[in-house]
Amino acid sequence: MSRPVEAWVPIDDRGLAYGDGLFETVLVRDGTPLLWSRHKARMSRGAEILGLPVPSDAELDRLPGMAGAGLKVLKLILTRGSGGPGYAAPYPAKPRLLWQLSHFAPQPVRWERGIKVRLCRLRLGIQPALAGLKHLNRLENVLARSEWNDPDVAEGLLCDSQGDLVEATSMNLFWWRQERWETPRLDRCGVAGTLRDALMERLRIEEVSMGTEVLAEAECVWLGNSVQGLWPVVRLDDAEGNLQYRWQLKREHRALQDIAHELLGYPVVPKS
Structure with a gap:
C-alpha cells in the first residue's frame, strides 16, 4: 500500500x-x-x-x-x-x-569550480550479500558524515575495512588514470548508483579494487549521483584536514560530466 x-x-x-x-x-x-x-x-x-x-x-x-x-x-x-x-x-x-x-535546486558552482573533499576515518563493513543495494541500513554513512562540520568540505571518501576505496558518503567515485576511466568495484559493499550504471553503459569505465594511493596517479577525480550530477574534485584532505592531493580542472577531463548532465538534463559546463 x-x-x-x-x-x-x-x-x-x-x-x-x-x-x-x-x-x-x-x-x-x-x-x-x-x-x-x-x-x-x-x-x-x-x-x-x-x-x-x-x-x-x-x-x-x-x-x-x-x-x-x-x-x-x-x-x-x-x-x-x-x-x-x-x-x-x-x-x-x-x-x-x-x-x-x-x-530541488542543484549547485552549479560545484559543477563548474569543483569541490574539496576529505577522507573519512570510518571504514565500511564488507557484506557481499548487500553490496550494491540502496538498503535502509545507512548508519555507516550517517557516522561518516558526522565526522566534519566544515561547510567548505562537500563530501567524504570511504574505504572498506581492508582499505580499498568504495564511494563517498552519498555519491559514487570516478577518476581518469593511465588514459582510462576507473571506479571502485562494488562487489563487497557500497551503493551501485543509477548514474554510475548509466555512465558505465555509455563509456568504458574499469572497476578496480585499490586504496587511496591510486588517487596520486589520477589526472582528475569526480563524484556523482543521479540527483546532483557530477562534481569535479579539486582538493582532497585527510581526516585531520591536511592536504593530500590537488587536481587542476581541465576542459578535456569533463567528458564524463558532459554525458552525466546529458542524462539528467543539466547544462554542459562551458569551456573555462
Missing part, C-alpha cells in the same frame, strides 16, 4: 525498527523521472535479495506525474511492513511503500 511519507508509520514497521527495506531518490523534471527504469530495476533487484514483494509499475509510475512543473526529488521508501517482535520476518510480508516529493 502506497502513502505519502508524512503518513503515520507504526512502531512495528520493520523499516523503522531494523532498516528492513530499500529506498530510492529520483530526480523528476517537469513530471518526468530521470533514469527511472534504472531506479525501478535497482529496487526490484534489492527486493528480490531481501525477499520483498515488488510494487507494481502502475503503482510506481503514477508518483512522478504528481510532481508538476519544475525540478523535484521523489523519495521512495519500501519496507517489509509491520512485524512482530524479533528479527524473524513475517510471512507473507505486507510491504509498505512511502513516498515524498520535494523541491
Whole structure:
C-alpha cells in the first residue's frame, strides 16, 4: 500500500525498527523521472535479495506525474511492513511503500569550480550479500558524515575495512588514470548508483579494487549521483584536514560530466 511519507508509520514497521527495506531518490523534471527504469530495476533487484514483494509499475509510475512543473526529488521508501517482535520476518510480508516529493535546486558552482573533499576515518563493513543495494541500513554513512562540520568540505571518501576505496558518503567515485576511466568495484559493499550504471553503459569505465594511493596517479577525480550530477574534485584532505592531493580542472577531463548532465538534463559546463 502506497502513502505519502508524512503518513503515520507504526512502531512495528520493520523499516523503522531494523532498516528492513530499500529506498530510492529520483530526480523528476517537469513530471518526468530521470533514469527511472534504472531506479525501478535497482529496487526490484534489492527486493528480490531481501525477499520483498515488488510494487507494481502502475503503482510506481503514477508518483512522478504528481510532481508538476519544475525540478523535484521523489523519495521512495519500501519496507517489509509491520512485524512482530524479533528479527524473524513475517510471512507473507505486507510491504509498505512511502513516498515524498520535494523541491530541488542543484549547485552549479560545484559543477563548474569543483569541490574539496576529505577522507573519512570510518571504514565500511564488507557484506557481499548487500553490496550494491540502496538498503535502509545507512548508519555507516550517517557516522561518516558526522565526522566534519566544515561547510567548505562537500563530501567524504570511504574505504572498506581492508582499505580499498568504495564511494563517498552519498555519491559514487570516478577518476581518469593511465588514459582510462576507473571506479571502485562494488562487489563487497557500497551503493551501485543509477548514474554510475548509466555512465558505465555509455563509456568504458574499469572497476578496480585499490586504496587511496591510486588517487596520486589520477589526472582528475569526480563524484556523482543521479540527483546532483557530477562534481569535479579539486582538493582532497585527510581526516585531520591536511592536504593530500590537488587536481587542476581541465576542459578535456569533463567528458564524463558532459554525458552525466546529458542524462539528467543539466547544462554542459562551458569551456573555462
